Amino acid sequence: MSPAPVIIAIDGRSGAGKTTLAVELAARLRAHHKVSLFHLEDIYPGWDGLAAGVERYVSTVLTPLSRGQAATWTSWDWENHYDGDVRVTLPAEIVIVEGVGAAAEAARPMLGAVIWTESPDDVRRTRALDRDGATYEPYWDVWAAQEEEWLGRDDVPGQADLRVRNLADGSAPADIVQLLPYLPALAPVLGPELSARRGLRLHAERIDAVPKAPALFQSLYGRSTNAVWLDSSNAGTEPDGGDQAQRTAAERSRFSIMADDGGTFGQCVTHRGGASRISAGSSTANVPGPFFRWLDTVWGRRAVRTPEGYPGEFTLGWLGCLGYELKRETGGSDLSAPTPDAALIFAGRAVVLDHAEGAVWLLALEAPDADEWLQQARAAVEAAAHPTADAGGSTGVVPPAPPTFRSRDTGERYREKIAAAQHQIAEGNTYEVCLTTTLEARIQAGSLDPWTTYLALRRRNPAPFASYLRVGNLAVASTSPERFLKIGSDGGMRAEPIKGTRRRAADPQEDSRLRADLATSLKDRAENIMIVDLLRNDLSHFAMPGSVTVSRLCAIESYATVHQMVSTIDAHLLPGAPRAEAVAACFPAGSMTGAPKISTMAILDQLEAGPRGIYSGAIGYFSLNAAADLAVAIRTLVVSAAGDGTAELSLGVGGAITSDSDPDDEYEEIRTKAYGVLSTLGADFPDD
Numbered sequence: 001m002s003p004a005p006v007i008i009a010i011d012g013r014s015g016a017g018k019t020t021l022a023v024e025l026a027a028r029l030r031a032h033h034k035v036s037l038f039h040l041e042d043i044y045p046g047w048d049g050l051a052a053g054v055e056r057y058v059s060t061v062l063t064p065l066s067r068g069q070a071a072t073w074t075s076w077d078w079e080n081h082y083d084g085d086v087r088v089t090l091p092a093e094i095v096i097v098e099g100v101g102a103a104a105e106a107a108r109p110m111l112g113a114v115i116w117t118e119s120p121d122d123v124r125r126t127r128a129l130d131r132d133g134a135t136y137e138p139y140w141d142v143w144a145a146q147e148e149e150w151l152g153r154d155d156v157p158g159q160a161d162l163r164v165r166n167l168a169d170g171s172a173p174a175d176i177v178q179l180l181p182y183l184p185a186l187a188p189v190l191g192p193e194l195s196a197r198r199g200l201r202l203h204a205e206r207i208d209a210v211p212k213a214p215a216l217f218q219s220l221y222g223r224s225t226n227a228v229w230l231d232s233s234n235a236g237t238e239p240d241g242g243d244q245a246q247r248t249a250a251e252r253s254r255f256s257i258m259a260d261d262g263g264t265f266g267q268c269v270t271h272r273g274g275a276s277r278i279s280a281g282s283s284t285a286n287v288p289g290p291f292f293r294w295l296d297t298v299w300g301r302r303a304v305r306t307p308e309g310y311p312g313e314f315t316l317g318w319l320g321c322l323g324y325e326l327k328r329e330t331g332g333s334d335l336s337a338p339t340p341d342a343a344l345i346f347a348g349r350a351v352v353l354d355h356a357e358g359a360v361w362l363l364a365l366e367a368p369d370a371d372e373w374l375q376q377a378r379a380a381v382e383a384a385a386h387p388t389a390d391a392g393g394s395t396g397v398v399p400p401a402p403p404t405f406r407s408r409d410t411g412e413r414y415r416e417k418i419a420a421a422q423h424q425i426a427e428g429n430t431y432e433v434c435l436t437t438t439l440e441a442r443i444q445a446g447s448l449d450p451w452t453t454y455l456a457l458r459r460r461n462p463a464p465f466a467s468y469l470r471v472g473n474l475a476v477a478s479t480s481p482e483r484f485l486k487i488g489s490d491g492g493m494r495a496e497p498i499k500g501t502r503r504r505a506a507d508p509q510e511d512s513r514l515r516a517d518l519a520t521s522l523k524d525r526a527e528n529i530m531i532v533d534l535l536r537n538d539l540s541h542f543a544m545p546g547s548v549t550v551s552r553l554c555a556i557e558s559y560a561t562v563h564q565m566v567s568t569i570d571a572h573l574l575p576g577a578p579r580a581e582a583v584a585a586c587f588p589a590g591s592m593t594g595a596p597k598i599s600t601m602a603i604l605d606q607l608e609a610g611p612r613g614i615y616s617g618a619i620g621y622f623s624l625n626a627a628a629d630l631a632v633a634i635r636t637l638v639v640s641a642a643g644d645g646t647a648e649l650s651l652g653v654g655g656a657i658t659s660d661s662d663p664d665d666e667y668e669e670i671r672t673k674a675y676g677v678l679s680t681l682g683a684d685f686p687d688d
Helices: 019-031 050-066 121-135 137-153 171-184 192-199 213-221 244-251 291-298 324-329 370-385 412-426 451-458 510-518 521-538 580-584 595-608 663-680
Strands: 006-011 035-039 071-077 082-089 094-097 113-118 162-165 202-207 226-231 255-260 269-270 277-279 283-288 317-322 340-345 349-354 361-366 432-444 465-471 472-478 483-487 493-498 499-504 550-557 562-571 618-623 626-634 636-641 646-657
Touching: 006 019, 006 050, 006 277, 019 035, 019 094, 019 113, 019 171, 035 050, 050 071, 050 137, 094 283, 113 499, 121 137, 121 562, 162 171, 171 192, 171 277, 171 283, 171 291, 192 562, 202 370, 213 226, 213 255, 213 349, 213 361, 213 370, 226 317, 226 618, 244 595, 255 340, 291 324, 291 580, 291 646, 317 465, 317 521, 324 646, 340 465, 349 370, 361 370, 412 432, 412 595, 412 646, 432 521, 432 595, 451 465, 451 472, 451 636, 451 663, 465 618, 465 626, 472 618, 472 626, 483 580, 483 618, 493 521, 499 521, 510 550, 510 562, 521 550, 521 562, 521 580, 562 663
Parallel strands: 006 094, 006 113, 035 094, 113 162
Antiparallel strands: 071 082, 162 283, 202 361, 226 255, 226 465, 255 349, 269 277, 269 340, 277 283, 317 340, 317 618, 349 361, 432 646, 465 472, 472 636, 483 493, 483 626, 493 562, 499 562, 550 562, 618 626, 636 646
């Protein structure tokens, strides 16, 4: 009797390529493991024996193997149409069983993983008949009817841990091996496969060029289904004169990053309500469990060395967004949103623009397709750096008709909620409430292009943490000025909350007056200092004692449409501390909740009466060298295609409410914050 093996079932309709896939997967896994293979076609008792074959398989094969015992079973003689010889299947570290019914309901309690393979009906029939010849053709319909009846009462595809679009091009086994270690039952066994991820080699190549960033992104990723541009769009926009506030804002983010999920290592993950859906090429895995626990399995340990001479912290890894509703994992209540709770891509290659040195870095993990991509990227950089390259974008987007936004709250209702928040403050339940509302518009999907919309937004309102994300039917166009959390590869941590806003004015004297008014506002300083205190506490959970400092308090930064009050809190991570948990300890950003965080989030759930989605979450990266840099998702337009020819536009806005907040001023502040996006679309703030 051997230790109980991990059993992987490969199921699917006839002709989906299960047998070839099982053999190829076994060959890959045998590089590090002992693998046993069983084919259900050897045990079915005839062409009408699907149900009986599954019963035989479960009782005589699967049951003993799951106990670590050898399975002795009777084969089927397909030529004589009767029971054949007795055979033995030995247990191993990993057992792969394949065939129709391999993951039937009676079998699933004994399985470590279920893989469901699928192909178009015409492909399946052709593939099956080519393999088995004329002997199968008279029985195809009989067997297909049995499959249909079985699947009508047993939703195996819906129960599968991993689904494969089997294109029969040889790519599926490699895609599956990328995803199998994510499955909880297989992770302890697939240690060698996990270790291989941490032994990756990174190629870094510098090009001295200043390409037009929109043209470069469009050239490399314009056709990518999933792509991310973390865009320091205000780099190089600071004035030559002495406007230190605007210069400081432009210096806070030196690098822009562009990537998609293409190539050998490319993956994409979306998380909703306690389960992550991870895709690699032709395969998709469903992994139950909290997002931050999953993040801890894929990020936080150094998997690559930073190349010599490369000045950036990003060394490839995961990029994308985290939604506000992930608060369910960090002390908040469980609400669902129409958008994913997280959407990230894994980039095994990327372009990094160094705005300080006027250079481009091409990063790629060593892979068979790396050289080809590097050649394409060099050509794209050269073309985008040419004087005639299209810089992209305009100062406005003019849809056929500007979208008509509706607000979750009328002006009167929002003011009533301010009063309710102040009542909670007076009762001692909170002392600052970041009250938000949402503007939404339903449009025809083709009437507004998210890409050109983002280009217009970045030109009108450049920001250090701007970003453009496209993940499936979700597009995010953000001009965020606020850093949520940065964790350096050396363990340095930094948060830079914003609290306090004034509009910009065209008249220099009026503009100067507005900035001075913000700088001297006791109310805004109080709001900012409350959040600084909250973030000092958040960082301290995983910081070295005595390392938490406030290096900048209530400084003024100026952007194209607003002045902002910004503070900087620094700390140093405890050696060996789990970095994903350190991010979770700070999430969501305190500047978007108020303080104290947990009790205030509960108050906000009651007041706001709806999810925030991507807004108030975070956008950024988790790098293979254990670094992370995340912005707060504010000044952010979210476009969700509905699949019926329409799309939903969503824009969140809000402000901090304290005991001395004036409702009219607070309402005017959210109108000011919405102006940059709405004016770009030619839209108006909804009337009361």
